[in-house]
Amino acid sequence: MADIKESIYRELVSITNGHVTREPEELCCYSYDATGRFFLPHAVVFPAVSHEVAEIVKIAAKEGIPLIPRGSGSGMTGGSLPVKGGIVIATSRMNRIIEIDDETLVARVEPGVITGNFHHAVEKKGLFYPPDPASSSFCTIGGNLGECAGGPRAVKYGVTRDYVLGLEAVLPSGNIINTGVKTAKGVAGYDLTRLIVGSEGTLAIVTQATLKLLPLPEAVKTMAALFPSIHKAASAVSSIIKDAVIPRCVEFLDRSSIACVRDRFGFHVPDDIEAILIIEVDGSCGVVEEDGKNLETFCVKKGANRVITAADKAEASTLWAARKALSSALFRMAPDKINEDIVVPINRIPEMVLRIERIQKRTGLPVVSFGHAGDGNIHCNIMYDKRYKDAQNLAESAVDELFEATLELGGTITGEHGVGITKMKYLPREIRENELKIMRGIKAVFDPGNILNPGKIF
Amino acid sequence: MADIKESIYRELVSITNGHVTREPEELCCYSYDATGRFFLPHAVVFPAVSHEVAEIVKIAAKEGIPLIPRGSGSGMTGGSLPVKGGIVIATSRMNRIIEIDDETLVARVEPGVITGNFHHAVEKKGLFYPPDPASSSFCTIGGNLGECAGGPRAVKYGVTRDYVLGLEAVLPSGNIINTGVKTAKGVAGYDLTRLIVGSEGTLAIVTQATLKLLPLPEAVKTMAALFPSIHKAASAVSSIIKDAVIPRCVEFLDRSSIACVRDRFGFHVPDDIEAILIIEVDGSCGVVEEDGKNLETFCVKKGANRVITAADKAEASTLWAARKALSSALFRMAPDKINEDIVVPINRIPEMVLRIERIQKRTGLPVVSFGHAGDGNIHCNIMYDKRYKDAQNLAESAVDELFEATLELGGTITGEHGVGITKMKYLPREIRENELKIMRGIKAVFDPGNILNPGKIF
Structure with a gap:
């Protein structure tokens, strides 16, 4: 890996007032995510305002350096990994909740806000922001926007996409754009807002989001x-x-x-x-x-x-803590896992359960299933030990069969984790060439130089 | 207006099994919409299946003939008008409700289905499709998708966009694409579904939509x-x-x-x-x-x-009938109207009301306001008589002032009617060049030959 040019590094220092690093031990901290894969960036910058992001992007565009936006690195598919090196744009300093308006039920936040903190802040005002990925205590709103995160409450309330009214974002050209509206409704022009949401940081770098809130339900x-x-x-x-x-x-x-x-x-x-x-x-x-x-x-x-009803908030919290601990607790079963978030139509869940049992039987690997059954979104975890080549191959064949079954039952290979790098090779099974061609065309409109999060999705 | 070539006309006859017309008196019926403007197409075709649409598109693409998808022509901004002539694709024969699945709460429909008929069909099964534009008894789902229609129930339930899971659509190349999912969730690839919804028929011709349903509320x-x-x-x-x-x-x-x-x-x-x-x-x-x-x-x-509560369904229907009759009843006041569907943040409605009063006072024209106040979406109708040049100019200056006020108060120039042709010249006031450039780029990706509904939005 070639180092970043000294002159560029100095420019980054000057733009961010010194909030940049190229120290290997620090770069390490920005080289992984929840996939357990590892790619070192050349530098990590910590801009504080959208203007700084725009300046950084302009330099990268001129030099053709990959840029990788990153929240907390809790992604499940490698979306924030610098697979081609380059500069990681960490949003940790852009973490202000700018406004929570309890008259219009609208909030404005920066991408680095921790989702859980945002929940607490709006709930204090008697308001409600439904999207709640299991990682909410450490993931960021920016990451949630990038992947269009869901969570358990999506059954009734929908996903991140449904709560984004508008965005401020920096294009790969360095231009700052504003999409969408600050109002409940709006249809002027193409829907760039929802195009950017779920684009996994490949189209633009979100620097501010206008989010829709609901009144907090009286009881749960x-x-x-x-x-x-x-x-x-x-x-x-x-x-x-x-x-x-x-x-x-x-x-x-x-x-x-x-x-x-x-x-x-x-x-x-x-x-x-x-x-x-x-x-x-x-x-x-x-x-x-x-x-x-x-x-x-x-x-x-x-x-x-038996049906056990939580007597109070504390009991409910214990129950949810158990559910949320699952993703990491699985490692009790095997040192490695492949975690897929397939979705099937809810009336096909019984069939999917049978198919998963069949995969377990065939491969001999434990396949642990849990997740948001209410909207057909099942997290299937194939547990294995990657030190053994056979296990690795078996695990991969299990994924193969899992996706095959999912698509056969009318489902999708990803409900909320995104494609990133881990599902790239499977994407063409779900999305055909005519559609992919349009997507690649859109990518080229936003990012002709392919500097923004390259090597992702397709 | 040059006629359509004989050879092409014959091809259209052959593709649609004779469901095509070029008779002037028939073309007339497809030349207007609710704006009262008038543009004659060269021909109107009535395909029955997506395959026929694809064949028609291929011919038009080869010959560079404009194609204009059209539902019931109830649009408020000219979205279905053949402003550059060409072939109108009427969806009236693609009007099947293909499936209403009460297990997964998902329906599949063709674009020509009348929205009100769809409401009745799902309600019979105890289900609910919330989007309900005032024109629901005659507008089509296809038109609703094109403009991302809303209606009164959007306050609680959101707009058309929020109920579209996936689309089958014909690209301007003649290729048929499938976007989105059949499940409650899905994030594989860019969100082409919501990009096409609200694109006013300029990106693709929708030939089938997968729609999300809710259980019908027990009481209203x-x-x-x-x-x-x-x-x-x-x-x-x-x-x-x-x-x-x-x-x-x-x-x-x-x-x-x-x-x-x-x-x-x-x-x-x-x-x-x-x-x-x-x-x-x-x-x-x-x-x-x-x-x-x-x-x-x-x-x-x-x-x-006083608050009057409808005692039963019949009384509620009477009340709604009065509300829905409004749009046409306005002509009692003056022979012409300009109808704008501005949106402001709901806490700015009182201010907007003052601004509208000021416009009335200045111009001397009646400005009638009604609409979906619950989400800040007010239909402002500027009433005038276009036979008088002064009135026309005054009305236009009223629109100008109305949009100025709307944007000043943090609003948008269109909540649900779209831009079409009537708001084209105002769009750059709300959406700036950087964003418009991206939108034009996206248009070129889908439609490099600019044959699909040309002369709309921008």
Whole structure:
């Protein structure tokens, strides 16, 4: 890897008032994400305002240096990895919540704001920002925008895309653009806002987002339904959604997931339980009480052995902490995992569960499934030990079969993690050449020099 | 206007099995929309399936003939007008509801389906498709997609964009593409779906849409709050939304609007009433009862003289019929109107009302305001008689001042009608050159020959 030119480094120092580094031990900290892959950048800059981002981009454009926007590096598909070296633009200093307007229910934030901090800030004002990826305590709004993050509450409330009204962003030319509106509605011109959201940092660097908020629901009720059969749990999911009430979350944990966090739920989970559904409803106090009771009866009717309702916020938090600990707790089972976030139509979940069992049987590898069953989004974790070549090959063939089954059932290979680098080779199975050609054309319109997060998506 | 070549006409006849016309008296029927402007096409084709659309597009591409997709021609900004002649692609024969899946809450429809028919069809299955433009009894889903239509229920439920999961569309090359997903979630590749929605038929011709549905709310309550002061009504709107309950509609009618449909409400409206808010809540029976009562008290506290709650569906329908009749009833006031659908942040509505009064005073023209106040979307109708040159000039200066005020207050020049031809010259006031350049670039990626709905937006 060639170093960055001294003259360029000096320019970066001058633009950011010294907030730049090329020290190898510091570069290391910006070389990985949740995929466990590792690519060293040439430098990391920490701009404080959009103007500085624009100046950095102009230099990189002139020199043809790759630029990689990065939030907390919690991505699951390598979106923030400097696969071709270059300059990482860390957004950690652009972390201001500029405004939370409780009259218009609109907020303006910088990309480096931690999602969880934003949740707390709006909730203090009696407002609500629904997108809640499992990593919310450390991921950033910028990263959420890049991947169009979802989370458990997407069942009822939708994903990041649905809460973005407008963006300020820096184009690969260094020009600053403003997209969208500050109002609830707006259709002037093409929808650049939602084109940039989910583009995985390949079209523009977001420097500010105008987000839509909702009033905070008066009450929330969280419950766990314990099923002795994974198939009964899977078929319960699609029946719940068909019902007139849409819960805000329907999370699913299979037997292996339960095993990984068994001691953390805050209640005893008998050994014969094959699946747990975590269901959450929200709304006014009366509604939540009624919906909660109906769902309890419903789950028992659908085969649940027991439904445990969290008595208070603390119990609900314990339950969610167990769910959120899952992703890392899986490493108890094997040192490596391939984590895929497939989505199938909810009425195909029972079939998908069968297909996953078949993959486990064929490969002999544990495939742990959990996730946002309420919208058909299942996180399938193929556990293996990559020191063994055979296991690596088997794991890859498992992914192959998993995606094949997903697409066959009318699904998509990624519900919220994005394509990044890990799903690049599978993308053409879902999206055909005519569509990819248009996408590449759009990329070239924004970024003719291909300097922005190169080597991603396609 | 040169006629279409005989050989091409014959090809169109052959592709569509004779469903094509070039008779002047028939062309007339496809030459206008709700703007009252008039442009004759060279031919109108009525394809039945996407394959036929693709064949037509290929011929047009080869010959450089403009293609104009058209639903019911109910657009407000000229989106379906053949301003440069060419071939109108009428979607009236592509009007099948292909599937309504009550297990996954997803429907597939062709573009020519009448929105109101689709509402009825899904409601019969206990499902709900929220977007409801005032023209729903005759407009098409295809047109709604083209303009990203909204309607009264957008306050709570969002707009067309929020209900589109995926599209089948024909590119200007004649290639058929499939965008998006059939599932609740999906982030693979760039969001072509939402780029095509709202692109006013300039990027691709939609031939099928996969739409998201909701369970039909158990109960709906409709009420009318009669205010003696327009300013009190305007300030009530933003306070209602701040409240923990988001009604599904908050419609606003000013004094002139009331005058136009006074005899249609189904109740007596005293002369001293300056504004009416039509408020609608939905949800489970208990919630609706409670929310309705709270809103009634709230409106009285905010200065309403009287709140009339519809006793049943029939009374609610009468009220909505009055609201929906407004757009055409306005012609009682003057033979011509310019209809703008500005949006301002909801807490700026009181200020906007003052600005509109100022415009009325300056120009002496009646400016009638009504619309979706709940999301800040006000339909301002400038009434005049275009036979008088002075009135025409005054009306145009009124539009000018209206947009100026809108943008000053942080708003947008179009909430749901699109830019089409009528707002083209104003677009650069809201969207600057850097953003427009990207939009033009995207247009060129999809449509290098500029054959698809040319002369629109920019």
